Amino acid sequence: MTFVQKTHLHYQLLALTGEVDLHNSPQVRKQLLAIVESGNSVIVDFSSLSYIDSSGIATLVETYNLAKNKQLSLTIVGARGAPLQVLELTNLNKVFPMKDSLDEIKA
Amino acid sequence: MLAVIKTKIEHLGDVGINLVESSGRLGVFLFNILARLWMYRFPLEETIKQVLFIGAKTVPLILISGLFTGMVIALQFYDTLIRFGSVELLGAAVAMSLIRELGPVMAALMVIARVGSATCAEIGIMRNEQQFDALDCMAIDSYHYVMLPRLLAAIISVPLLTAMFDTFGIGGGYIVGVLIHGVSDGAYLVGMADTIVWNDVWMGIIKSFLFGLVIMWVCLAKGFYLHIEQKQSGAVGVSQATTQAVVLSAVLMLFVDYIVSSLML
């Protein structure tokens, strides 16, 4: 798993590549919480993500909740395949704002 | 007739084989638990939890039985000593018999009754409900996670409980000897302090330490090997295992008592 952080409009974009699992989700958690703690809304780009386990999903839930408390947002972009199915299994696709592509996010 | 003798001999053989088998199992079981001390980190938190559990279950019982034991032996010794006109030895006699013999043995019996039986039943039920299989499948080591903390807790608790038993027993002796029968309290206490030597105290500590080990070892093993040793399954198996654990641990405890006494006297 690797991730790249970029600025997109007034969001911080975190693009995840590969597989998020028990071993590397703490890194993702640290990064996501840091972004929100510093007062930025976050977009998580799933388009190159092939797998996310429930520790990754739990990390997203925690970040989403923190962002909400700070009147910020967490948006998921480009989820498909297995990661999308995991979101659907846990019904979180009905909770997180989900976008197909970055173009759908406007300033 | 020949057939009857033959079956009797066969039966004897079976008993022998069973005895060897189950002693072997007990030995391997203890080795497996103790080996976890080197293989994994020390289970400090779980051990403390188990010490509290054993303490909470046994302390009131220990205090009450200690008090009464002290009272009754003081009464018996008083009755004996007064015939020889040497009641000033009462304190020493009570303390000596409590510290060297009665304290460790009685405290151990209370622990068997209160904790040993409960532990054996608990472990047996865990076996019945496939909880050890579940631990194996979750890659969690049963010996380290379940057995070692309980064994260590017993080794730590039984000497402590014995000390409490001794203290309350000496107090009980004081009530009977000094308060009821009018032995001078100076004679009771000073006589005690003059007579007891460190060797007596060590004997009590070593015994209670070994008793803790033997009791928990046997009770854990009887529960753990329920599925191999008991003919009947379910609740009947658990109750049989518990009875066997109580009997075997009491007998082994007394055997160890004799060995230690004969080595140290």
Next chain:
Amino acid sequence: MTSSNKSIIDVNNLVTHYGERKILKNLNFSVEKGEIRVIMGGSGSGKSTLLNHMLALLTPTSGSIVIDGVDVVNANRKTLLKLRQKMGVAFQGGALFSSMTVGENIKLPLQHHTELDEHTIDIMTRLKLELMNLAGFEDLMPSELSGGMLKRAGLARAVIMDPKLLFFDEPSAGLDPVTAVELDELILKLRDAMNMTIIVVTHELESAFKIADKITVLFDGEIVITGTVDEIKSSKDIRIQNMINRRARDEHLDAEQYIKRLTTGKN
């Protein structure tokens, strides 16, 4: 040997004994990745024994069981521990620890095997409880749950580490029909979303037909057939037919012996 890249379990020439009695008589089968395999059989067919051997809880007399490339019969302790972290097992009665709450039970594997933050572990635990329809039962003790709930809590614990391979012992035994159907659907969802390989051991025909990709039928320690649901249904084997039509084993009755059994109690 039938080992291929796609298979996750390979059982070869498995023979096992219980004491003197032969229980499994030379079993051979393999399970593919992502498959839901149902192992069916009545009581005494050896299906529970087979499960215990696949879980490496028992040692066979001969033969091999290879799971995800690991020969579980001869594997050393370390290799087996590693493999087991990739496997989840849901036991028949849940096998929860009675001294811990439901939540503590479910998070136990995470606390033992991962370095995850306590918050993450808590959320993961609740996600699984939600999935099993057990939201809000986190702080109850196992003794306060019904049989069906215990089973689901056991399943939650089995999948807490997102295993590649899930074993499920008798999912619908002792459940009311509605709960049983819910569990079947859950098994299908888990496979689809988590891409798990799932081995279900059961005697329930209906549930087997609903969830199985392939069914292996055991009779008296032997495999009668391994096949898809359609193949099972169209099998000409009399034992399979009897099983589907719920007919008792048709045994020849020896009148004389029968009377002898009834009057003397001896065969």
